[in-house]
Amino acid sequence: MKNLKSLLVIILAFFLIVTFCFPAWGAKTIKIGVIGPMQFVQGKGHWNGATMAAEEINARGGVKVGDKKMKIEIVKADSNEFLSMTDATNAMELLLTRHKVDFVVGGFRSEAVFAMQDIAMDYKKIFIGCGASHSKLCLRVAEDYDRYKYWFRGTPFNEKFLGRTALIQLATIGAILKKSLNIPKVKVAIVAEKAMWVEPMIAATKGFIPKVGMEVAGVWQPSQAATDVTAELSAIQRAEPHVIFTIFSASVGVSFARQAGELNIPAVLAGINVEAQKDGFWEATQGKGNYVFTMNTYARGVETNELTKPFVDKYIKRFGEVPPYTASTYEAIVYTLVPAIEMTGTLDADRLVKVMEAREFKTPGGKVSYLKDEQGRPLHELKWGPGYMTSLGVQWQDGKLVGVWPNKWVAAKGAPEVTYKGIVPFKIPPSMIEKYK
């Protein structure tokens, strides 16, 4: 009898173990860490993009890895990188050691991403950056391939290409002002936040402006967290610029646009203003950000290619706003990682890197191809230009963020004109028309 009881206990224990453990064996997932400043719009974009990607892939049965299907599991890590670099590195460590993720996507501030990149490389995990633009992040791949080959740029393209695009857009606006308002020499005030990524852009902008027949009216560098820039605006107004070329990724973009609008400064605000890419910008500036122009990745109704509209529409339906550029975690998962995993049939980072760096593929933001340096070494850097990634120029027009660039853009002599579907004409602010026409 006693033996029978023991046998029953053993059988019960066996069933309990099988019941609780078996689903875990069967549910082996691909773990993707999503790292970003989750309390801010950039991090929310990271998470939303990854959420959409995971939902979409899991709904179609998961990722085919060899002969089995694996679901995607995303793990959120708040890097808090605007405030603490230590929090950022801790978040990355947590993803890799505690959650044991297979891949990482995200990151925003270049300063923090450098540190995060090193940690991911220590663990030989593929890290697709979806926010930081510093070119050195990719130069490291060429300089020390064996260590940094696991890093890929997802978005945006590097600060040199960002600068080039912004300057092309600036030249376009300068030409419009010259033609429409008969301004003989367009004066440009450069206003850039104090941050690591803007320094090369300021130098490039100062060099570029005279080359296209315009004039530099001065350079101002407020703090990236400045909440009151009336002093800077008063000084800028004294220089009487026609264009205020902004290079902002932080909160100063809201204060600056709002106060410039309130002061009714007769100048076009153009350049890069990450805050102006958000739907919430209109409310944050109380409509004073009207006619602000900024570079962007997505806009309502604008199609870079046939993949753009389905993605943007679905994102708006799911989250109620236009995807910020950090939502390209969606592209990183759906178009970069998953096809490479399915092609190789493995999660092995070394084998995936070989496939990933050689691929050329379309994403909602444009065609992805990875560059090599002058010596032919892989950079894992995004290729820029017509047919590849170009980004958009968007403008706030009476409460709507519309795409205004590229509009009949000729990238080089003899090259075909580029105009994306859904692009509308650029509007000159009425205060400028009133003053100059």
Add this chain to the structure above:
Amino acid sequence: MILDIIITSLINGSTYALLAIGFSLIFGVARIVNIAHTAFFMVASYCIYMITRKLGYHPIVGMLVAIPLITLLGLICYKLFIDPIREHEAAVLISTIALAIAFQEIMLLIFTGDYLSVPALIQGYFTVFGAKVFYQQLITFIAALVILGALRLLLMQTKLGLAIRSTAQDREVANLMGMNESRVAMITMGISVALAGFTGAVVVPLTTVNPFMWLHPLIMMMAVVVLGGLGSIKGSFFAAYILGFAEAAVVFLIPMGAFLKGSVALSVMILVLLIRPEGLFGVAFEEER
């Protein structure tokens, strides 16, 4: 350019003055270094945001509701987190830092890190010698003067003012003379936090509302208070305009170094303290208090 600098410094200085007067008051009376002072200013800003943007009321209604609410919050915080440890100045300092961070994290949880804004009491601007000035900035400037005048009246012409001044001079003797020193400190804390709330109400339309908006004003306010002389309201008032002037001068004279305006203002403070360690209007020796 000189006119631009003067106008801008008067406007910047007014914000710092409004914050520093409240901070000085509670320090002067109760020796409480309330690091959470600007955090109350931040909470008041969110309160006004909720009332104006989410509930759709006029900014005046926002002000009228926010100031008493923040004062009440300040008094509750005083009773719970400051009063029990008041005798230990270092503990009070740490406690108020914790309080400020707690407010920041709560706001971050509720509103996330999005940058928000509040409409001005009076929209638009006017021009003085070619420099554009928002009506809201003029309100801030006038408010700073009115508050200083009102505080002076309160301190010099009322019984409460007498109690506050005597407590500030010597807590023990004031106690022996029959004044409820703890109650005076609590009332002063209420006035101080109400001032922070009022500053939030006046300044918030000029700035962006976010959970970290208390940090920069805190540094500047501390600099103002130290420069003016710890606990000296008059000193805080003048020091606020000196630092406001230093900030404005940096922006106009070194445009590419505009981000350094805070650092330059703090350097001015250090420089003045090297020459006059007690600050502009401070008492030279602690024993003289």
